[in-house]
Amino acid sequence: MDADELLDLEHQGWQSLCDGTGADFYGSVMTEDGVMVLAHGEVFDRRAVVASLDAAPPWRTYEITDERLIELGPRDAILVYTGRAYRDGDEPAFVALMSSVYTRQGDAWRLALYQQTPVPGAA
Numbered sequence: 001m002d003a004d005e006l007l008d009l010e011h012q013g014w015q016s017l018c019d020g021t022g023a024d025f026y027g028s029v030m031t032e033d034g035v036m037v038l039a040h041g042e043v044f045d046r047r048a049v050v051a052s053l054d055a056a057p058p059w060r061t062y063e064i065t066d067e068r069l070i071e072l073g074p075r076d077a078i079l080v081y082t083g084r085a086y087r088d089g090d091e092p093a094f095v096a097l098m099s100s101v102y103t104r105q106g107d108a109w110r111l112a113l114y115q116q117t118p119v120p121g122a123a
Contacts, residue, residue, distance in 0.1 A: 003069040006079050006102055009109055014062045014085070022053040030111045031103065037115040039096055059085045075104035082119070095119045 009029070016025035027050040036044045044052060067081035083098045101113040 006077060007067060010079055010100060018059045020058050023050045034112050039116040039118045057087060060088050061086050077102050
């Protein structure tokens with residue numbers, strides 16, 4: 001299993017959230033039954049993720065640190081990291097522990113579950 005490949009995929013996702021193409025990216029990379037468990041306490045299925053990202057303001061920049069890969073088998077893995085993202089203006093950074101569960105479908109990695117846990121006072 002190539003940790004760099006999954007980390008690169010995670011960077012592609014964050015970059016899409018910065019350049020306004022997040023709906024397209026996550027619409028194509030999520031599994032049909034994939035979900036996102038978001039910091040505001042809601043669970044979005046793939047359709048809701050795409051709809052919400054169409055209307056979401058872009059992030060200005062982001063950082064991924066403390067990443068680690070948990071291999072569940074030859075076709076499944078979890079990427080866990082600290083994410084820090086910034087929007088324009090004086091808005092504080094969004095800092096959360098993040099987990100992305102990937103599964104290999106055919107020759108592509110697909111996102112089955114993404115989860116955010118905010119880090120209080122870490123802006």
